[in-house]
Amino acid sequence: MKGLDRNALEQVAEYFQSLAEPTRLCLLNALRNGEMTVSELAEGAESTPANVSKHLSLLAKTGFVERRTQGTSAYYRITDPDIYALCDLVCGQIAKRLSAQAEAHNAFKKAARRA
Amino acid sequence: MKGLDRNALEQVAEYFQSLAEPTRLCLLNALRNGEMTVSELAEGAESTPANVSKHLSLLAKTGFVERRTQGTSAYYRITDPDIYALCDLVCGQIAKRLSAQAEAHNAFKKAARRA
DNA sequence: TGATTACTTAACTAATTGGTTGTATAGTAG
């Protein structure tokens, strides 16, 4: 990520955009355990099949998931498990921030006690 | 990222959302080389100071950058360089996809030649 | 065949967002 032209930046942004929605993250997280149908995913995500289907087709378009049909059901699965490395990295970043916040909070309380 | 409640998912989504915009990625990329003023960043990103200022305050609010003023200028810098690990990981993912696409493209051409 | 199930998609609404423009603030120079 050094000499990035506008086109490359847009690709990276689109990648992040796919992950910038709680419901989609929930779907990807559910798919950690293997492929699932739309209705199973909808139940797990506490959403409607229509909404989940829309999110899944976006994730399919951007290459995060793949689709397989069997009978009247559509099974979705993760294309490349490496994306979880990304999610875990982000979770680590957020955890780091939260602990930094906690530390700052403690420091503040300490200072308040001194005052 | 296993047992994630709605709140955690929203935090992660917000994190990704901050990175889901080409101009903001451009700013973060420019800040790899150290702190810069708003107008310097605006020039580098081929945007207006007002627009860049808005993006920077979002990045500051979500904790990606920090602000320092000197004279009439505002200098921004990266809070935690570890975010670049994330960006590089994403670039790697995208590169992987592009090469997969290229391979599929070649396979298609090969098949077409055979037909 | 008709009925049911599972999913997709189009149309719509409400909310969000990137960018622009104009105004306000703060520091600096004369």
Add this chain to the structure above:
DNA sequence: CTACTATACAACCAATTAGTTAAGTAATCA
């Protein structure tokens, strides 16, 4: 003080988007 510079911010607009609703498609079963 005024004038100028750098930045921030509010108001606004156009475009995008998450979610709902209803209609449409495809496979299964009586």
